[in-house]
């Protein structure tokens with residue numbers, strides 16, 4: 001199965017070319033997340049992605065080619081150039097040459113101090129990629145081949161790496177550790193909420209600002225990315241689960257929020273804003289749900305998102321789905337107001353420019369976009385890096401892929417974890433309530449890192 005395929009051996013390579021070769025894996029093979037776990041000691045760059053209905057997952061291992069994904073236009077050009085120099089046998093969605101990773105929340109902010117190489121955005125073509133759909137599993141090998149390279153050796157090298165991953169059956173027991181949590185600068189954050197409200201209530205054009213804060217966790221042992229991913233998958237149904245690990249850092253999350261899905265020339269997005277906790281009983285949960293649906297403050301917060309996304313979608317699509325009433329999006333710890341939009345992509349819009357148009361929605365930035373992004377840059381003391389930013393995958397050769405919004409997320413680095421949460425501030429917000437809401441939003445990642453029982457607060 002893993003000898004050099006004849007079609008690859010016959011290739012005539014005249015200039016540096018990305019050879020992206022796909023093979024089907026037996027239906028009986030293990031879930032591909034197992035390969036992510038097993039690759040821990042083999043690759044320092046790993047990626048995982050799973051859609052909320054778990055019908056599609058990707059694992060990316062090692063770097064065949066990497067990019068600083070700071071600028072959407074640069075990435076569009078890189079994508080066009082690479083697609084002209086790619087040879088692939090890929091036939092199925094999400095197989096063959098694919099970019100994996102994320103753009104930064106704010107490309108004008110240098111987040112390298114906290115986020116190192118992930119801080120300015122990071123996209124890569126993995127050496128090895130696994131794709132899992134409901135019915136199929138595929139393995140993609142990617143290699144850059146130069147005209148005088150020996151294809152057999154390149155192929156053998158990648159097969160050796162694959163064998164090291166697929167044959168590593170060592171059981172890893174979960175890490176046991178104690179943690180200490182530090183909610184950073186709470187009084188200062190409350191003051192910033194007041195400041196944002198003053199701005200909104202002044203005669204400025206700003207109507208909503210999303211403010212984020214951090215929860216800093218120090219543990220007695222290094223965090224295990226494998227453990228945290230396992231927990232996210234077990235604990236957070238109905239979310240996109242993602243990991244982008246590179247060298248010492250791993251950005252990991254379980255986000256409910258789609259930014260953009262492009263499939264068969266159709267763009268889908270979602271307006272997710274307005275929050276209330278889940279109830280402990282069905283009655284309580286339903287009561288909280290209807291409270292959220294009928295609450296004026298949350299309706300305003302959500303409507304601002306719907307109006308802005310509708311405007312942005314009309315720039316990138318020909319036709320837009322009809323508007324209706326918001327419904328509830330329920331996750332384990334929290335429920336939101338939810339409203340989807342979809343439309344046919346305009347011919348001259350590239351995948352990355354569509355992301356640029358939509359990001360940041362007022363669910364993460366504010367309204368209007370430019371003014372609030374600037375306000376956040378000037379007033380919010382944290383380094384968002386990839387938090388709240390577009391994270392996902394995109395084909396190199398086809399107009400397809402999906403990006404989510406990197407919330408309910410954490411940056412793991414050795415024995416430290418930084419958890420991120422934000423909330424939409426509008427004219428009549430109550431700062432203490434916003435603080436409570438961010439505590440609920442920390443919950444998914446706090447539970448996933450095992451901090452629910454083990455954390456003591458400073």
Ligand SMILES: C=C(O[C@H]1C=CC=C(C(=O)O)[C@@H]1O)C(=O)O
Pocket residue numbers: 210257272273274275336362363364407408420421422423424441
């Ligand atoms: C900014 C976050 O959530 C956004 C998404 C849904 C609801 C939100 C809200 O109710 O404020 C936020 O806009 C976060 O979880 O960090």
